[in-house]
Amino acid sequence: MWRDNLRGIFYIALKDIKTYYLKPPAISWGIVFPITWILAFYLRNPGDFKELVPGLIAMTILFSTTSAEAVVINFELRLGTLERLLLVPISIGGIFLGKVLGGVIFGFFMTTVVTIVSVVVLKLHPNILYLILIILPSLFVFSSFGALLCVMVKEVFEAQTLLNLPRFLMIFLSGVIYPVSKMPCALQYFAYILPLTYTVDGLRKSFLISPDKSVFSYTLMLVGFFFLFIFPAEKLLSKKFE
Amino acid sequence: MNKDIIIQVSNLTKRYGDILAVDHISFEVKEGEVFGFLGPNGAGKTSTIRMLTGLSKPTEGNAFIFGLDINSQILQIKKYIGVVPEISNLYDELSAMDNLMFMAQLYGVPRKERRQRAEELLRIFKLYERKNSPFRTFSRGMKRALTIAAALIHSPKILFLDEPTVGLDVVAARSLRNLISNLRHQGITIFLTTHYLEEADLLCDRVAILVKGRILVIDTPLNLKRKTDKKTLEDAFMKITGLEPEILAIEKGK
Numbered sequence: 318m319w320r321d322n323l324r325g326i327f328y329i330a331l332k333d334i335k336t337y338y339l340k341p342p343a344i345s346w347g348i349v350f351p352i353t354w355i356l357a358f359y360l361r362n363p364g365d366f367k368e369l370v371p372g373l374i375a376m377t378i379l380f381s382t383t384s385a386e387a388v389v390i391n392f393e394l395r396l397g398t399l400e401r402l403l404l405v406p407i408s409i410g411g412i413f414l415g416k417v418l419g420g421v422i423f424g425f426f427m428t429t430v431v432t433i434v435s436v437v438v439l440k441l442h443p444n445i446l447y448l449i450l451i452i453l454p455s456l457f458v459f460s461s462f463g464a465l466l467c468v469m470v471k472e473v474f475e476a477q478t479l480l481n482l483p484r485f486l487m488i489f490l491s492g493v494i495y496p497v498s499k500m501p502c503a504l505q506y507f508a509y510i511l512p513l514t515y516t517v518d519g520l521r522k523s524f525l526i527s528p529d530k531s532v533f534s535y536t537l538m539l540v541g542f543f544f545l546f547i548f549p550a551e552k553l554l555s556k557k558f559e
Numbered sequence: 560m561n562k563d564i565i566i567q568v569s570n571l572t573k574r575y576g577d578i579l580a581v582d583h584i585s586f587e588v589k590e591g592e593v594f595g596f597l598g599p600n601g602a603g604k605t606s607t608i609r610m611l612t613g614l615s616k617p618t619e620g621n622a623f624i625f626g627l628d629i630n631s632q633i634l635q636i637k638k639y640i641g642v643v644p645e646i647s648n649l650y651d652e653l654s655a656m657d658n659l660m661f662m663a664q665l666y667g668v669p670r671k672e673r674r675q676r677a678e679e680l681l682r683i684f685k686l687y688e689r690k691n692s693p694f695r696t697f698s699r700g701m702k703r704a705l706t707i708a709a710a711l712i713h714s715p716k717i718l719f720l721d722e723p724t725v726g727l728d729v730v731a732a733r734s735l736r737n738l739i740s741n742l743r744h745q746g747i748t749i750f751l752t753t754h755y756l757e758e759a760d761l762l763c764d765r766v767a768i769l770v771k772g773r774i775l776v777i778d779t780p781l782n783l784k785r786k787t788d789k790k791t792l793e794d795a796f797m798k799i800t801g802l803e804p805e806i807l808a809i810e811k812g813k
Contacts, residue, residue: 318634321667328664336652397648403614404644405665406637558614 318408325407329415330422337385338423347381347427358494370435371520372493375513377431378455379484382424386463387476389416394557395472403558413464413551420460428452443524447532451519454539458512461543465550468557487513492521512542563589565717565748566611570620573606573772580606582772583620588717588750593743595763595780596752597796603772604752605645608721611750612642624717638666641710645721647702651695655686655705658694659712666713680708684738700731707738717748724758736762760792770800 337343355373359366393399402412432452436443466483467476488494490504491513497505508514519535566588573581581603588594596604609615611622613633622629624636649658659677668676681687684704689697697705703723710718723739724732739762743749753759759766760780767777776783776799780792787795 321634324667325665328661332650332653332661336650396651397644397646398650400614401644401648402665404612404637404642405662406634406667407665408634 321406322408322411322414325405325411326415326418329402329412330418333385333389333416333419334423337388338419340385343381343384343423344427346384347423348377348431350380351376351431354488367439367441367524369494370439370441371517371524373435374428374432374452374520375455375491375493375517376488377428378424378452378516379459379487379513381427382420382456382460383463383480383484384420385423386416386420386460387467387473387480389419390464390467390554391471391473391476400558409555409558410551413547413554417457417460417464417547420463421456424456424460425452428456441524447519447523450532450536451516451523451539454536454543455512455516455519458516458539458542458546461546461550462512465546465553468550468553483511487511490514492517512539515539515542565590566594566622566624566750568607568611568620568622571607571610571617571622572619573603573610573615574618579772581610581617584769584772584774585620586767586774586777588748590748591743591746592764593739593749593751593762595759595766596750596769597754597756597759597766598752598769599754599800601771602769604769605721606772607769608642608719608750608752612640612719613637638713639715640717640719641713641715642719643703643707643710643721643723645725647699647706649694649702649706649709652693654691654693655681655697656690658705659709662709662712668713676712676714680711684708698731700727700734703727703731703735704738707735711742715747717750718742720749720751722753723751724753724755732758756791756793756796766792768796768799775799 351373354376355369359369390399403409432448435441463480466479470476470479490500490508491497491511492508493513497508497514497518500508515535515538519532522529522532564587568587569585570583571581571585572579572583584607596607598604606615610617611624611629613629613636617630625639627636629636650661653661656677659680660673663673663677678687678690681690684707686701686705686708689701694702694705707720707723720739724735727735736758739749739751751759751763763780765777765779766783768775778786783795783799784790784792787798789795789798
């Protein structure tokens with residue numbers, strides 16, 4: 318059975334990338350949007366652009382993984398194509414993971430492009446292992462986070478609206494632009510219940526000359542967030558078909 | 560269990576809150592037959608198909624398909640069944656060929672056979688010339704045909720058809736009925752729900768008449784007509800379901 322599930326996860330992800338992600342709206346949300354935001358902040362307050370790179374990568378992860386999630390889930394629910402997937406010999410968890418993996422692969426591609434261009438152009442020397450330890454779980458976290466919010470509502474527009482609130486909240490409170498350590502104490506506590514804070518902090522540490530080993534604990538936190546999002550999302554999806 | 564029986568349903572029940580959609584139904588389907596599930600709207604036909612195909616869980620009761628339990632072995636069962644839902648729900652953006660290839664991938668059809676099988680089905684369903692056209696550009700009849708083709712991609716032993724000719728014009732409906740008839744000759748067991756009684760009369764070996772979630776009778780169309788002393792299955796259905804007086808009253812009112 319696990320072989321059927323693995324095969325299903327792979328082909329569902331592949332189909333979603335082809336059908337939804339490699340389209341102008343997803344690409345613009347995934348890459349143009351984070352770059353525009355970062356440039357806007359940089360022009361408003363010019364300084365060392367290198368300091369904004371972890372935030373840029375984090376935003377690319379966040380927006381690329383969630384860019385087409387609403388369409389992938391809610392649109393397919395409405396058309397009945399998601400229900401069609403339930404007729405094949407793959408568990409509902411497998412189908413859901415396939416949907417999440419589509420976002421992960423697309424996000425990985427986008428994030429890799431942004432990271433390589435940033436590293437080459439700005440002559441940065443990140444710790445590659447640490448980068449992988451932060452980027453990979455983050456891709457899974459935000460793709461499953463998008464999926465969770467999408468299954469909580471019925472329509473594509475509702476999902477897009479619902480997704481925007483935490484996305485923008487995280488941009489301002491997770492240290493993407495403004496360091497968490499300089500925030501008021503209460504907001505600092507709040508920041509550490511947001512997954513993007515671990516992504517941004519972890520990425521900052523990956524770009525330090527002498528990287529900090531606390532990156533490993535961030536990886537664990539991110540894995541925890543992934544499970545926190547994926548299980549209820551799968552349960553909610555199962556309920557929808559009842 | 561009798562060797563010929565491939566679907567065995569006992570006391571199958573589905574409740575949605577206070578609504579009892581399927582009420583303790585029991586029946587058997589034999590290998591190679593076309594079994595019709597007839598009933599007015601809201602009789603519980605689709606709810607039954609959804610339970611048998613794993614789309615929803617029974618509230619009570621059980622069913623075995625090829626001796627496998629729908630409550631605990633549904634993923635194994637899905638390998639042997641093909642399902643054509645009431646709505647043609649393939650991917651609008653994908654071409655006819657891509658839709659079939661995607662289904663073949665999900666069902667684990669061996670890589671070498673996928674394209675060959677998809678092309679064969681497109682030819683059978685007379686869609687080969689449009690193999691590269693997106694699903695959304697198809698007429699309703701063509702969409703229905705491709706949805707059936709997608710359900711057959713893994714060569715299932717049982718085909719569940721939920722209202723296959725709903726919304727089709729006369730020509731498309733007739734062509735689809737011929738296709739169903741051909742599938743039966745290939746030895747595929749067909750479980751069909753419909754409220755077109757003429758269609759059931761033409762296609763089905765046996766029919767079950769379902770009203771308000773309960774099976775009233777199971778028999779061959781010929782026996783039902785004989786027992787009710789009616790010439791058509793539609794008249795027999797009206798008599799069995801008790802709808803005949805209502806129809807007579809409407810006709811008198813004319």
